[in-house]
Amino acid sequence: MASDSANDRIKRNGLLVRYKEYAVDSATGKLLKLTNPKGYPVKPISTLQYLRLANFSTPGCDRQIYKLIKKNSFRSIIEFGLEDGNRCISMLKVAQKYAGSMGIRYTGVDSFDARNETQGSLPLIQIHRKLQEIEAKTQLVPGDIASSIPRIANSHVRTDLIVISAGFDPAALENSWFYFPRMLHSSSLVLVQKSENGSFEAMNRHQIEKITESHAGTRRRAA
Numbered sequence: 001m002a003s004d005s006a007n008d009r010i011k012r013n014g015l016l017v018r019y020k021e022y023a024v025d026s027a028t029g030k031l032l033k034l035t036n037p038k039g040y041p042v043k044p045i046s047t048l049q050y051l052r053l054a055n056f057s058t059p060g061c062d063r064q065i066y067k068l069i070k071k072n073s074f075r076s077i078i079e080f081g082l083e084d085g086n087r088c089i090s091m092l093k094v095a096q097k098y099a100g101s102m103g104i105r106y107t108g109v110d111s112f113d114a115r116n117e118t119q120g121s122l123p124l125i126q127i128h129r130k131l132q133e134i135e136a137k138t139q140l141v142p143g144d145i146a147s148s149i150p151r152i153a154n155s156h157v158r159t160d161l162i163v164i165s166a167g168f169d170p171a172a173l174e175n176s177w178f179y180f181p182r183m184l185h186s187s188s189l190v191l192v193q194k195s196e197n198g199s200f201e202a203m204n205r206h207q208i209e210k211i212t213e214s215h216a217g218t219r220r221r222a223a
Contacts, residue, residue, distance in 0.1 A: 076158070
């Protein structure tokens with residue numbers, strides 16, 4: 001085994017650096033430098049930066065999300081499908097600005113390193129290091145809707161906002177509605193995007209409960 005000094009330090013770009021400031025990309029095996037290895041929180045966004053996100057950011061469909069986070073002071077968010085990984089950072093920055101002194105909680109569910117070629121690359125370590133820059137309690141869950149919701153539902157009660165990006169399996173979502181009411185409170189919203197870059201359909205807890213009741217009735221009749 002190599003000596004401690006060799007394990008703890010590597011030579012990169014002609015400079016000796018601490019190994020702990022790097023992480024291995026599981027997809028390529030390459031060393032990735034952590035953007036913020038010590039986890040220092042970044043400065044909250046300004047009002048002007050928020051206005052740019054809410055009115056001029058791309059894709060335009062995400063503007064609806066930022067406005068809802070501000071309007072409702074949402075502070076706990078679950079996101080299914082992280083796209084390119086930028087939206088979650090913007091959502092958390094908006095929540096950080098408008099949730100007052102309350103802590104921010106975020107859980108992101110995605111295939112990450114198991115994504116197929118058409119989805120674009122999003123290594124888990126890459127989004128993990130981005131989230132380190134935000135002063136929030138964050139969790140990343142590899143998987144899809146069908147496999148992840150049963151695992152996280154009971155530990156994510158009273159979630160303010162659930163965002164479901166396009167690309168999900170419709171049948172898997174239908175079979176998973178059963179778990180949603182336990183994650184919501186009376187003011188929660190669930191946003192569902194049915195087509196890429198399309199607008200989000202907003203549903204409250206009452207509407208979700210109606211869906212679960214309808215599906216339960218269908219299953220009883222089928223039995």
